[in-house]
Amino acid sequence: MSALDELRQLRKGGAQVRKGDNRAAFWFLAPWFAGLLLITVGPVLASFALGFTKYNLIQPPKLIGFDNFARILSDSRLHNALRVTFTYVLVSVPLQLACALGVAILLNRGLRGLAFYRSAFYLPSLLGSSVAIAVLWTQVFGTDGLVNRVLGFFGVEGRGWISDPDTALSTLIVLNVWTFGSPMIIFLAGLRQIPEVYYEAAAIDGASRWARFRRITLPLLSPILFFNLVLQIIHAFQSFTQAFVVSGGTGGPSDSTMFYTLYLYQQGFSRFDMGYASALAWFLLLIIAAFTAINFWAARFWVFYDD
Amino acid sequence: MSRGVRRGAVWAVLLSLTASLVACGSGSDAGGDLTTEKVTLRFTWWGADDRHKRTQQVIEMFQRKHPNITVKGEFKEWNGYWDSLATTMAANDAPDVMQMDELYIASYAERGALLDLNEAKKHLDTANFDQKALATGAIAGKQYGLPVGLGMYSIMVNLDLLAKYNIPVPDDTKWSWDDLKAIGDQVSKAGGGQVFGVQSPGINDAAGLSIRARQQGKAIFDADAKVVLPQEIARDYWQYILDLSKSGVAASPSVTIEKASAGLNQSATATGTAAFGLWWNTQLTALTAASGAKLKLLRLPGETQGASPGAYYKPSMFWSVSARSKYPAEAAAFVSFLANDEEAAKVLLTERGVPANQKIREAIAGQLKDTDKAAKEYLDTVPVSDPPRITPNGASTLDTILKRHTEDVLFGRTTPDAAAASFIKEVQSEVDAAK
Numbered sequence: 001m002s003a004l005d006e007l008r009q010l011r012k013g014g015a016q017v018r019k020g021d022n023r024a025a026f027w028f029l030a031p032w033f034a035g036l037l038l039i040t041v042g043p044v045l046a047s048f049a050l051g052f053t054k055y056n057l058i059q060p061p062k063l064i065g066f067d068n069f070a071r072i073l074s075d076s077r078l079h080n081a082l083r084v085t086f087t088y089v090l091v092s093v094p095l096q097l098a099c100a101l102g103v104a105i106l107l108n109r110g111l112r113g114l115a116f117y118r119s120a121f122y123l124p125s126l127l128g129s130s131v132a133i134a135v136l137w138t139q140v141f142g143t144d145g146l147v148n149r150v151l152g153f154f155g156v157e158g159r160g161w162i163s164d165p166d167t168a169l170s171t172l173i174v175l176n177v178w179t180f181g182s183p184m185i186i187f188l189a190g191l192r193q194i195p196e197v198y199y200e201a202a203a204i205d206g207a208s209r210w211a212r213f214r215r216i217t218l219p220l221l222s223p224i225l226f227f228n229l230v231l232q233i234i235h236a237f238q239s240f241t242q243a244f245v246v247s248g249g250t251g252g253p254s255d256s257t258m259f260y261t262l263y264l265y266q267q268g269f270s271r272f273d274m275g276y277a278s279a280l281a282w283f284l285l286l287i288i289a290a291f292t293a294i295n296f297w298a299a300r301f302w303v304f305y306d307d
Numbered sequence: 308m309s310r311g312v313r314r315g316a317v318w319a320v321l322l323s324l325t326a327s328l329v330a331c332g333s334g335s336d337a338g339g340d341l342t343t344e345k346v347t348l349r350f351t352w353w354g355a356d357d358r359h360k361r362t363q364q365v366i367e368m369f370q371r372k373h374p375n376i377t378v379k380g381e382f383k384e385w386n387g388y389w390d391s392l393a394t395t396m397a398a399n400d401a402p403d404v405m406q407m408d409e410l411y412i413a414s415y416a417e418r419g420a421l422l423d424l425n426e427a428k429k430h431l432d433t434a435n436f437d438q439k440a441l442a443t444g445a446i447a448g449k450q451y452g453l454p455v456g457l458g459m460y461s462i463m464v465n466l467d468l469l470a471k472y473n474i475p476v477p478d479d480t481k482w483s484w485d486d487l488k489a490i491g492d493q494v495s496k497a498g499g500g501q502v503f504g505v506q507s508p509g510i511n512d513a514a515g516l517s518i519r520a521r522q523q524g525k526a527i528f529d530a531d532a533k534v535v536l537p538q539e540i541a542r543d544y545w546q547y548i549l550d551l552s553k554s555g556v557a558a559s560p561s562v563t564i565e566k567a568s569a570g571l572n573q574s575a576t577a578t579g580t581a582a583f584g585l586w587w588n589t590q591l592t593a594l595t596a597a598s599g600a601k602l603k604l605l606r607l608p609g610e611t612q613g614a615s616p617g618a619y620y621k622p623s624m625f626w627s628v629s630a631r632s633k634y635p636a637e638a639a640a641f642v643s644f645l646a647n648d649e650e651a652a653k654v655l656l657t658e659r660g661v662p663a664n665q666k667i668r669e670a671i672a673g674q675l676k677d678t679d680k681a682a683k684e685y686l687d688t689v690p691v692s693d694p695p696r697i698t699p700n701g702a703s704t705l706d707t708i709l710k711r712h713t714e715d716v717l718f719g720r721t722t723p724d725a726a727a728a729s730f731i732k733e734v735q736s737e738v739d740a741a742k
Contacts, residue, residue, distance in 0.1 A: 056741070057397035058418040143562050160561030163568070165718050248568050249386050250707055253561075253714040269390045270704055272414065273740070274397070 051279035056272040068279035078280070080255050081263040084169060088259065089236040092176040097228055100180040104187035105217070118188070125181030133175070134245030138162055141171045162246055165256035172242050172257060183228040190224035191217070219304040226303045230295050237288050240265070260284055337426040337635035343375055346634050348641060351381040352406035353388035358658055365651045369644050376637055378404075396420055399631060403638040407452050407627040410698050410705065412444065414741070415627070416451035417700040422628040423449040427639030432647050435666040443622045443694055452625025453646055456660020458587040459618055459686055460514050462487070462605040463594060468582045472497035479605040484547060487583060487608045491556040494582040506575035506584035507557040509548045509713035510567040512706045514621070515585055517695055518607060519544050524614035527734075532699035534735040541727035545716045552717055557581070560717035572597045588685045589623060589660045592678040602678075604685045619694040620686070623660030661686050701741025708733055 051068055053061035072078060103121055107114060127133045140146045141161035148158025161167045198216050207215065218225075240261040243251060251258030251266070264284070268277030352362060359382050366378045381402060383391060389411065395401050401420065415421050424431055433441060433453065444452035462479070469476055474493050477486060491504020498504075508515040517527055520540050529535045551557040558566070558575065566575050571590065575581035577597035586594065588604050595602050610616045626642040628635055644651060652667045657679045662668045668683070675683065698705055712730045715721040721729070 056418055057393055058415070058420045143565055160559075160565050163561040163565035165714065165720070250568075250710065252568075252711060253564050254718055254720055255711060269393050270707070271737070271740075272393060272418075 122181035454622035518617035522613035545723035
């Protein structure tokens with residue numbers, strides 16, 4: 001029985017049964033709705049209101065109009081945080097997706113022990129945003145860390161990767177690229193969907209391996225690539241834990257790892273300026289929305305839906 | 308990690324929900340009698356394991372004396388402590404008794420979060436505190452914090468390293484900052500890239516800068532919370548730090564930053580990779596344990612060349628009571644116990660600094676380890692001048708602002724002169740923003 005038949009069957013079913021079902025469903029969903037309203041929607045609306053106030057967490061908020069938003073324009077440390085965040089997003093996301101796609105194609109060849117490799121490559125995604133890995137990172141990239149030991153073995157002089165403002169952000173980018181497992185799994189599922197016959201036909205026509213990838217794999221995978229791109233960009237904009245732990249909460253050295261979210265957090269909880277922090281949160285929402293909109297617009301030119 | 312972004316909003320709503328509940332319930336009055344009903348006080352502090360164990364023991368002693376009062380301890384490490392205190396305050400769920408720091412006390416007190424302890428005089432005995440010490444916890448005549456211990460800035464020298472390189476211990480009664488640099492240079496030359504002369508200052512706190520200003524008869528803030536630090540003093544301070552780094556007296560900037568950010572146990576002093584370091588005198592015990600070396604406290608350089616001694620008694624921390632505590636009288640009684648009880652003092656010893664309570668200081672003298680005795684002796688003998696003004700409301704980020712400017716200077720992203728101007732401007736704007 002196809003899904004359409006099933007739907008028809010359901011439509012024919014008695015209206016009374018449906019009403020009872022709805023009521024039960026409502027009660028089962030009620031706890032979730034309560035959570036959504038109290039823990040998500042409520043605070044989101046409250047933060048919108050707080051964006052127009054001066055609020056130091058202890059005394060009641062004072063209305064100050066658009067001052068917080070005006071400050072966004074003139075806050076040079078915020079502009080630096082934006083620069084750091086954009087660099088992070090624009091460098092780490094393409095690299096991460098390239099790694100994910102590359103490994104997915106390798107794994108799709110059906111090698112032995114596939115399940116093991118798949119899990120092994122996926123593991124970093126589960127760990128990547130954890131505190132433990134961030135702590136590990138400070139050790140690996142420290143002056144006496146693993147990276148410098150390996151470099152030293154080859155006679156290359158190491159440096160304090162995390163404590164030097166020129167390289168600190170790169171270590172965080174490497175950390176993000178390393179967590180390519182979740183887009184990889186999605187790519188892998190997408191690759192499985194591409195009918196084998198296309199490749200066979202192309203091979204018979206004498207298409208090279210690169211041509212097959214370029215003309216068959218990429219177009220048919222483009223919706224998946226688009227999905228991963230949108231998701232990972234949003235995810236990267238919201239990165240917080242890594243920078244917080246690696247820099248000890250400071251965003252240092254010299255503000256070189258000052259992610260937007262970390263700056264926002266410092267405004268709210270170190271400077272007791274929750275009004276400004278709320279305005280920043282809404283500004284971040286606008287930035288992410290803009291990026292997503294651009295993505296959807298650009299998708300018309302390169303995403304191919306095969307239906 | 309959208310949770311980080313959203314967390315702020317969560318607290319905002321919690322506040323609006325709880326705001327309506329303020330002043331409900333049957334609480335006590337700060338000046339009234341202690342209740343005989345069963346009450347629970349929440350008590351919070353930051354620190355390391357050793358402190359948690361000792362404090363828990365003292366809590367139990369207090370509960371035996373007051374069977375109807377339960378004290379619930381909550382402890383965290385330094386950074387998490389302040390984040391969590393800010394959020395619990397916002398949620399109107401602040402602990403009754405808290406460990407407070409000089410950097411934050413004005414920021415909380417001037418926003419009305421702390422109780423004036425004078426209101427609870429009946430339960431809080433301050434007879435054995437020096438007036439000067441008490442004054443460090445008072446703002447405009449209101450006692451927002453009771454000083455727990457006192458500390459002094461000092462130079463800690465690793466005697467083992469000096470002996471190894473055959474360098475005599477300097478005479479600290481009249482040495483200058485240039486003398487420190489010169490002897491540090493000898494150590495660095497002998498250390499061959501492994502051991503350096505001086506652990507670079509200017510990273511973990513602003514005390515070094517404050518000392519430099521005080522030696523020239525100036526200060527960072529004046530009584531009205533205006534930043535009055537002359538730009539030349541700040542410039543010379545960063546020039547000195549830059550010179551230490553460039554001449555190899557201190558380790559390279561990235562090693563310096565890494566070690567300083569990793570906490571006391573990873574510091575250059577604790578790992579025996581620098582012979583001299585600026586520390587609070589009360590850290591002698593912890594650093595001796597961490598380094599396994601013989602350390603000695605020296606007086607600060609430049610104390611005799613300038614206008615006045617830069618050294619002063621800094622309260623290591625305060626006991627404060629929340630202005631919204633339902634049981635201010637009981638909270639004050641607990642603070643009084645922490646500050647005055649001899650049995651409690653014998654458990655706490657100098658873990659929170661050399662006790663500010665003079666009677667207690669003598670009572671525990673016999674029990675102290677050699678390093679604690681040395682810290683106490685330093686406090687008792689080294690000349691000091693009046694303490695600087697409490698860090699004003701809004702300037703609780705002073706240390707992090709200083710650290711960022713030091714990093715900018717060390718990595719050549721700015722000049723000492725530009726750093727000095729930018730630092731003064733930023734600190735002033737932080738203070739103004741809090742008004």
